[in-house]
Amino acid sequence: MRAFTDERDWAKFHDPKSLILALVGEVGELAELFQWLPADEAVQLAGTDPLRRRAGEEMADVLAYLVRLADVLDIDLAEAAMKKLENSAERFPAADFRGEAPEKA
Amino acid sequence: MRAFTDERDWAKFHDPKSLILALVGEVGELAELFQWLPADEAVQLAGTDPLRRRAGEEMADVLAYLVRLADVLDIDLAEAAMKKLENSAERFPAADFRGEAPEKA
Amino acid sequence: MRAFTDERDWAKFHDPKSLILALVGEVGELAELFQWLPADEAVQLAGTDPLRRRAGEEMADVLAYLVRLADVLDIDLAEAAMKKLENSAERFPAADFRGEAPEKA
Amino acid sequence: MRAFTDERDWAKFHDPKSLILALVGEVGELAELFQWLPADEAVQLAGTDPLRRRAGEEMADVLAYLVRLADVLDIDLAEAAMKKLENSAERFPAADFRGEAPEKA
Known part of the structure; x- marks a missing residue:
């Protein structure tokens, strides 16, 4: 690009x-x-x-x-994406959010 | 993801x-x-x-x-992106569009 | 506003x-x-x-x-809306488009 | 419509x-x-x-x-719009926000 x-x-x-x-x-x-x-x-x-x-x-x-x-x-987009995914994994523990749509993910 | x-x-x-x-x-x-x-x-x-x-x-x-x-x-997003960029390069030859915003790029 | x-x-x-x-x-x-x-x-x-x-x-x-x-x-938004609705009514005659989603309406 | x-x-x-x-x-x-x-x-x-x-x-x-x-x-859009404008007027008193872009208005 x-x-x-x-x-x-x-x-x-x-x-x-x-x-x-x-x-x-x-x-x-x-x-x-x-x-x-x-x-x-x-x-x-x-x-x-x-x-x-x-x-x-x-x-x-x-x-x-x-x-x-x-x-x-x-901005390093790949790095930002990996970091955000790690944050989301912490904010939405699989055990607590299994099968339930969070209002914001 | x-x-x-x-x-x-x-x-x-x-x-x-x-x-x-x-x-x-x-x-x-x-x-x-x-x-x-x-x-x-x-x-x-x-x-x-x-x-x-x-x-x-x-x-x-x-x-x-x-x-x-x-x-x-x-859909292979990386492949789609490379193909689209090649298409755009053909549709908007640098010699013809230099410095001019195309209506749609 | x-x-x-x-x-x-x-x-x-x-x-x-x-x-x-x-x-x-x-x-x-x-x-x-x-x-x-x-x-x-x-x-x-x-x-x-x-x-x-x-x-x-x-x-x-x-x-x-x-x-x-x-x-x-x-821009007179109400006037623009009425005009656009009239145009759409002409572009998509009810008889021709009944029950079919046009690609763009 | x-x-x-x-x-x-x-x-x-x-x-x-x-x-x-x-x-x-x-x-x-x-x-x-x-x-x-x-x-x-x-x-x-x-x-x-x-x-x-x-x-x-x-x-x-x-x-x-x-x-x-x-x-x-x-939903009564006109009523919703008037209500929201009144709420915004309260949330952003002219005296406090004059000339400053609120993060969200």
Whole structure:
């Protein structure tokens, strides 16, 4: 993403607020793919094209802007993810939360 | 994320539409961190805690649900991202789009 | 919203991109309320407090930022909504789309 | 929106989670219109077409799904909005918050 951006001289557009708006745009496109599907058929319907290919493309776009935002903020996304997962594991002990949706996980 | 989910028996909550809503929730929290910051000071302000830590946490949450959705849909997110970046490189040749924001990238 | 904003001298924060990020934040909070509910029980569960009250609050916040954005952009939101509904009625004739989810409505 | 929906027999698609995903899709389209604009030029650029017209259309779509969600949940959106604004006025006294962005408003 950094090379892709630099080759096009697009870094000047990539302040954090603009990148988050771009991320929102891609999340919106992902949401549109699934919005009217019956909840219990979504996995199956996304098992074949064209939905499978399009879901992959929109998820790729979400990841691209997330990675780009991490680069602009000089945040190690993989490290942040591992740390957050460890924190969540402590906040929600398996023994206490088994089978129950926490209000926020 | 798969192990974390299975240990808590939370897979039953993780249909695609629910996971996208959870992703939206985390993107919303990320947006809230930056919403009132002056656009040209956001990078600097996110260079130190507490904003730096919190931005990393929210980005980690976005990634966690994105990765989990990829798992549920059996989509190789890294492969999808590389393919999409190649497609974008073809759609937006550096020579033609240098310095110009495309309507959609 | 305009009076509320002016009394606090907050208009300086309300450029369109910031307001859209604030809108995203509120949509995220709304999504979090419903994310783990079974799709076919959501209406019933939102029929009583605390979910009923909280859903109303988050929807009110979404509306507040949408109305504020309309004010900043000098857009007549009610007129835009009526016009868009007329356009949608033409694009999706009831006779042709009865019972079928259009990809985009 | 209720008449529009009933004429097309679309009410069956309009459970709360699906409607929130549709709302997210429209917010994403609104975000895309503004994402790469310089923050301090956005109001002016949205003062003329095509951006003016498109912003109005996307905001109309956001409102349409918000109103439809309120109908499905039997929530009086106008009443909820007035109540929330009164609460916010109490939580953020003008004298205490003048000119300062609250972390959450």
